[in-house]
Amino acid sequence: MQILSRRPIVAGNWKMNGNKSLVSLLEDKLAHEDLSHLDVVICPPFPYLGLFGDTVSLGAQNMSMHDSGAHTGEVSASMLQETGCSYVILGHSERRADHAETNEIVALKVEKALAAGLTPILCVGETEEIRDGGNLFAFLAEQIDAVEQQIGILQFAHIVLAYEPIWAIGTGKTASPEQAQEVHQFLREHLAKKNSDIATKINILYGGSVKGSNAKELFSQQDVDGGLIGGASLNPEDFLSICLAAKQ
Numbered sequence: 657m658q659i660l661s662r663r664p665i666v667a668g669n670w671k672m673n674g675n676k677s678l679v680s681l682l683e684d685k686l687a688h689e690d691l692s693h694l695d696v697v698i699c700p701p702f703p704y705l706g707l708f709g710d711t712v713s714l715g716a717q718n719m720s721m722h723d724s725g726a727h728t729g730e731v732s733a734s735m736l737q738e739t740g741c742s743y744v745i746l747g748h749s750e751r752r753a754d755h756a757e758t759n760e761i762v763a764l765k766v767e768k769a770l771a772a773g774l775t776p777i778l779c780v781g782e783t784e785e786i787r788d789g790g791n792l793f794a795f796l797a798e799q800i801d802a803v804e805q806q807i808g809i810l811q812f813a814h815i816v817l818a819y820e821p822i823w824a825i826g827t828g829k830t831a832s833p834e835q836a837q838e839v840h841q842f843l844r845e846h847l848a849k850k851n852s853d854i855a856t857k858i859n860i861l862y863g864g865s866v867k868g869s870n871a872k873e874l875f876s877q878q879d880v881d882g883g884l885i886g887g888a889s890l891n892p893e894d895f896l897s898i899c900l901a902a903k904q
C-alpha cells in the first residue's frame with residue numbers, strides 16, 4: 657500500500673483501449689530505461705492485467721463496491737489484489753458520468769479498496785460550467801469531503817489524489833501549469849485543515865491531455881507529483897517521455 661512520500665507517479669489509464677501486443681510493446685519500451693525515480697503504473701482493461709511482468713506497477717480502472725455475491729460483471733477489490741494490482745482508479749469522471757457513480761459510491765469503493773490493501777487513485781475534477789460559474793473550489797471540496805467522511809483523514813495517508821479537470825480529458829485542452837498548480841495547492845490546503853502532515857505528503861497527480869510535450873512544465877509545479885495519463889499512455893514512445901519528465 658502507498659506510503660506517503662511524494663515519490664512521483666505516472667499512471668497510464670488505457671480506458672477501453674489497447675490489446676495484447678501493446679502490453680509487450682510498452683514493456684519493451686520501458687525495460688531499457690532507468691525509471692527508478694518514479695512509480696510507473698499501468699491501468700489496462702481487466703483482461704490484460706495478468707499479462708504484465710514486473711516492469712510496472714499495476715492498477716485497475718474500477719472495482720465493485722461489494723465484496724462478493726450476485727453482481728454479474730463486477731470485479732472485487734480482493735480479486736484485483738490477488739491479480740497483482742497495487743492501485744485502483746476510483747471516481748474517474750467517465751465512471752461518474754456514464755455509470756452514475758456518486759460521491760457516496762466513490763467513497764464506499766475507496767473504503768473497500770483500502771481494506772483490500774490497494775492504493776486508490778481518487779479522481780476529482782470539474783466541468784467547464786462549474787469552473788466558469790465560480791464554483792470550482794466548493795465542488796472539489798465536496799468530492800474530497802465525501803471520501804473523508806467515509807474513511808477519516810488518516811486513511812488519506814494511503815491514497816493518491818488525481819486532479820482531472822473534465823474539460824481537459826481527451827480534449828487536447830490541457831490545464832495551464834498555473835491552473836494545475838492553483839488547484840493542487842487548494843487540495844493540499846483543504847486537507848491541511850484536517851491534517852497538515854498528510855496534506856504535505858500526499859501525492860497529487862494531474863490528468864487531462866498530458867503529452868510528452870507538456871509533461872515537464874506541468875510536473876515542475878510545486879504541488880504536482882506526476883500524472884494520470886489517458887490517450888498518451890497508448891503510445892509507448894510518448895508515455896516513456898512523460899515518465900522521464902517526472903521530477904526526480
Ligand code: PEP
Nearest residue numbers: 825826863864865886887
Ligand atoms: C484520463 O482519462 O484519465 C485522462 C487524463 O485522459 P487524457 O490524458 O486522454 O486526457
